[in-house]
Amino acid sequence: MSKHLIVYTTKYGTTEKAAGIIKDNLPGAITCNLKKEKCPELENFDWIIIGGSIYAGRIQKELKKFCRQNLSRLLPKNLGLFICCMYDGEKAEKQFLEAFPEELRRAARVRAIFGGELSLDKINFLEKFVIKKFIGVKESVSRFQPQAIAEFARKLGE
Numbered sequence: 001m002s003k004h005l006i007v008y009t010t011k012y013g014t015t016e017k018a019a020g021i022i023k024d025n026l027p028g029a030i031t032c033n034l035k036k037e038k039c040p041e042l043e044n045f046d047w048i049i050i051g052g053s054i055y056a057g058r059i060q061k062e063l064k065k066f067c068r069q070n071l072s073r074l075l076p077k078n079l080g081l082f083i084c085c086m087y088d089g090e091k092a093e094k095q096f097l098e099a100f101p102e103e104l105r106r107a108a109r110v111r112a113i114f115g116g117e118l119s120l121d122k123i124n125f126l127e128k129f130v131i132k133k134f135i136g137v138k139e140s141v142s143r144f145q146p147q148a149i150a151e152f153a154r155k156l157g158e
């Protein structure tokens with residue numbers, strides 16, 4: 001049976017929920033929140049799934065650093081990449097392109113863009129201003145897609 005590691009970063013928990021759904025669909029999978037936990041030894045896994053969320057067009061710096069520092073160890077693995085974000089279509093694609101190094105994107109067997117969630121009672125005043133002005137969201141909204149995430153996980157089991 002393949003061994004799966006899901007490495008992720010999150011600010012308000014959407015990506016953590018996505019990582020949890022992926023884990024629940026892959027027996028024996030392990031998750032690692034890069035901001036809180038030490039990453040297990042990559043050599044022990046067949047699949048590495050990497051995901052984060054987008055703020056002001058960028059993925060978390062911890063995830064960028066992880067990809068950069070482990071590039072040579074990641075490239076021979078089966079790779080799955082995903083982001084959680086509010087935009088869709090071309091804007092979301094562009095954010096995905098900028099989130100991961102080109103070599104990883106080319107090598108990845110499975111890629112996905114999942115919708116995000118915005119809860120106005122969780123974010124601070126400045127963030128509220130930013131999302132109203134740039135994303136056009138004025139009230140709490142969820143574009144989270146549990147089914148799409150479960151479908152993504154199924155592809156990682158093949």
Ligand SMILES: Cc1cc2nc3c(=O)[nH]c(=O)nc-3n(C[C@H](O)[C@H](O)[C@H](O)COP(=O)(O)O)c2cc1C
Nearest residue numbers: 010011012013014015053056057085086087116117
């Ligand atoms: C201040 C702020 C800026 C954001 N900027 C973007 C953005 O540039 N593009 C986008 O698609 N989503 C943006 N989002 C939406 C987040 O990506 C979305 O809320 C996501 O679900 C957050 O996931 P997390 O809780 O795992 O961090 C932004 C959200 C906030 C609060």
